[in-house]
Amino acid sequence: MTYRAPLTDIAHALKVAGLDELVETGAFDGADSETVTAVLEAAGQFTEGVLAPLNRSGDQEGVRLENGKVRSAAGFAAAWKQYAEGGWTGLAADPAFGGQGLPKVLSLAAFEMAHAANMSFALCPLLGEGAIHLLSLHGTNRQQDLYLKNLVSGAWTGTMNLTEPQAGSDLALVRCKAEPHGANYRITGQKIFITWGDHDMTDNIVHLVLARLPDAPPGVKGISLFLVPKVLVGDDGKLGAANALRPLSIEKKLGIHASPTCVMGYEGAYGEIVGKPGDGLPLMFLMMNSARLNVGMEGVGVAEAATQKALQYARERRQGRSPWSKDQTALIVDLPDVRRMLALMTAKTQAARAICYATAVASDMANHAESEHAREAAKLREDILVPIAKAWSTDVAVEVASLGVQVHGGAGFIEETGAAQFYRDARITPIYEGTNGIQAMDLAGRKLGLENGKAARDLLIEMRSTQIADKTIAAHLSDAIAACERATDWMLANRGTPDALGAATTYLKLMGDTVGGWMLAKGADDAARLGLARFYASQVLTLAGGLADTVESGSAGLENAAILGA
């Protein structure tokens, strides 16, 4: 079996996340329920029929650098053409630029299916989304006309060029140079880990590149952002000569083999500034925040795909005896420990989906809610949820993909089965677009600091005030919320100290576990969902008190480097 788009679960999660309330704001003309259904069904068909069949072949074939150009895996260029023609690249973009103006949450639901079907492929539009978001807000009219519209239509693709060998998580160390040249700039330097930095799927690629002007101050304040096309574009929109940039090499990676990860060389390349000199970091964060939530979505997608594959296997494979089945040799889905793994995979995947969709709805509401008060509240909610959506969902992706291998037993370790690919592919998601450690620092630092903890407190208050009918769930959830309250108090009291830095990852896990359990409980509107929410409560929320204890132990002696031995 290949991927089947979980349309019922997705529609349910959109409802729980508040899609209806979002549409009621009137900000999304076209987003009536028929349209929503039609978009989801079309995304399901496209991802099942076009993207999923290229997932394993792309993994096996990988990408090649030939004569200075990246060749994508067989079928990818044709799939991109269909993807663009289907309007998938501009789902949430402004109609003024050729987009469909649908809610971000709906666009992300479609992305989830693309990630699940073919993570390597979907990474390309994921990065394009960041560029579209940025240029919609900060591009000049000319940039919007010449570049943005082609990104929205999918005629071209976009990339983010941040990392350099010495500058990974720490962008203060960026050295790439931008020298004024007429009204524009010459960009020189090397960038690494550039996803889809080169390929043969479209005629042009729009690179957004962090670099320093000659007179820029050191550190992050000296960084500016530049638009650097692969092929020069005339004022009439016609493609001209090649720009002075090229992929120097591509990485041999653990996973996402069909997604080229390039070292890019800029050799005095033509570049246009986006925004003002020195605005690089905030502009980069605009792209990055869009990408962070989308990477969380990627986690949901690969977790969903891994769960489906494991479930399918467990419903066909017979071994041993079950206390619940009369079969002489049981289907392994009927063995308690296997069903436990599958239920954990299902529950965590659904919890991660709920968190990501809720983050997207908050983001939409932050722009479109009717009152300023509602927009501000939604912005706070988005701010606190983004690092959780990114980090918790991607940690879940790795955990679920690993459980998926385990459910398969020995067969899971054989590449042919496909479970191993999810385990390999998923492993990048806690790393890129800000490692999960960075997300934890963001949550424990800047996000917790907003209005002295208001974002976290508002969330906890809303969780506390939710009526949960099921007694088992209500009891576990109440304990878990109490653990979150205690840990939040402690994190606020210690904000910025080494103790809080040492406890940040555990705090994020505690918050993610609890918010996920709360969302499953809120959405438990039938017996199956209620059973799953109860299972999650008794398997995951039970650990919340211990996690809060761990948070309160702070850095737990880590300040002494001798703890790691000689």
Next chain:
Amino acid sequence: MTYRAPLTDIAHALKVAGLDELVETGAFDGADSETVTAVLEAAGQFTEGVLAPLNRSGDQEGVRLENGKVRSAAGFAAAWKQYAEGGWTGLAADPAFGGQGLPKVLSLAAFEMAHAANMSFALCPLLGEGAIHLLSLHGTNRQQDLYLKNLVSGAWTGTMNLTEPQAGSDLALVRCKAEPHGANYRITGQKIFITWGDHDMTDNIVHLVLARLPDAPPGVKGISLFLVPKVLVGDDGKLGAANALRPLSIEKKLGIHASPTCVMGYEGAYGEIVGKPGDGLPLMFLMMNSARLNVGMEGVGVAEAATQKALQYARERRQGRSPWSKDQTALIVDLPDVRRMLALMTAKTQAARAICYATAVASDMANHAESEHAREAAKLREDILVPIAKAWSTDVAVEVASLGVQVHGGAGFIEETGAAQFYRDARITPIYEGTNGIQAMDLAGRKLGLENGKAARDLLIEMRSTQIADKTIAAHLSDAIAACERATDWMLANRGTPDALGAATTYLKLMGDTVGGWMLAKGADDAARLGLARFYASQVLTLAGGLADTVESGSAGLENAAILGA
């Protein structure tokens, strides 16, 4: 950097595990402390100098099936020759068969280093150990003379042939046939997942094969065990014609690429019975139990190697600012969240090592303690610890290898760095030699049932009675032991029910977490080890109460298959 044998940590763990008391039994003539030190140092040199340099090249090259024969990766055959000549294949074997008669725990310490340096290579002698153990106890004099001595010397290697396509964890389904032919048998059938089932490192391979006699009853009682050489052996020990067996194909796997995993075809091959007809299962378990502990050791090895690599990287890579370092750009080892990951990796690796060594000492003591009472107590201890040593240590291996990738950030996802290989290689360890789910069933079922829970209770009593001076550790440990006591009572009260089966994996994790923390605390004889034990207590033992709550939720609604959706 490549692997460095952690001789200080290993010597420390051997001491805490009770090697001295073992030697004092007088059962191991040669095992004075100079010999122990010399063996460990020699193992360190050999694994660092010979095996580790072949780890990445073996991963990249893999193995090939050419003209019906498996070709090992470059350098492996020469390394095997050195391994055999060094006496490593017979470290714990009986001197009567050419072995060195050293304690099993010392042999396993040497194995740990081999696993860490090159997991693919070390798998070959791991399986040979099982065959040596079996034939030492149950081989005929002729089998010991013709086969066992060659296994002990490393002239030949051994395999275990259990699995068939329809019979993985459930050996009742084995179909391979053994038909009487003169005094011996003709073996016919197909076996899968046969590690080092064929290779070019030695002249012969001794296969131990589960099969059914024509008149055998169905189920596991109808299984017998056969010795089937790759090349026929004359009564004079000379090699004759090829036997009627061959590797049909090799698997393309997620990891351990240099270890051939074969589908083996037996086409009326000559076989000799080992033990009596119908003894297959208990004899197989003799081999399997030896292999299970050794797979736990493999988990320790790969976790150690992953930790070393991550630590090395974190001590070279600079990014961001640290609250503990005055560097403008800090080494990432000085970032609290990175140091947290490294400390968790270090602590869990050391805890897993302590558990595995303690299991090995119990096994040695079960054979060699002076009083029958002490031997019986040691056997109970070995019985309860084997599933924990196997499952907990290998889950730790996967967790630690994954953290190792994370510490590297983007570089961890690039194969060249080497962190990804550990992540891939480690993933098989929770699967083979009995999945970790099977280990949990063994612990919660047969092992907990021994003398109505005596094995678990004796362990908990010993843990309770250990004086821990450090107050932080003592408090967390006491809580964790209480959680184990509560969970053990519950598991005993519910033994054999679906609830206990659903809770078994969580129970095993709880026991492993706690026993590991207890062992770290027992061994905390300097400031660094005390710091690490305290860190573990505040990060891991804190979760014990929640795990016990999870155990008590039993199968938590899993009996309803609808929990998994349609």
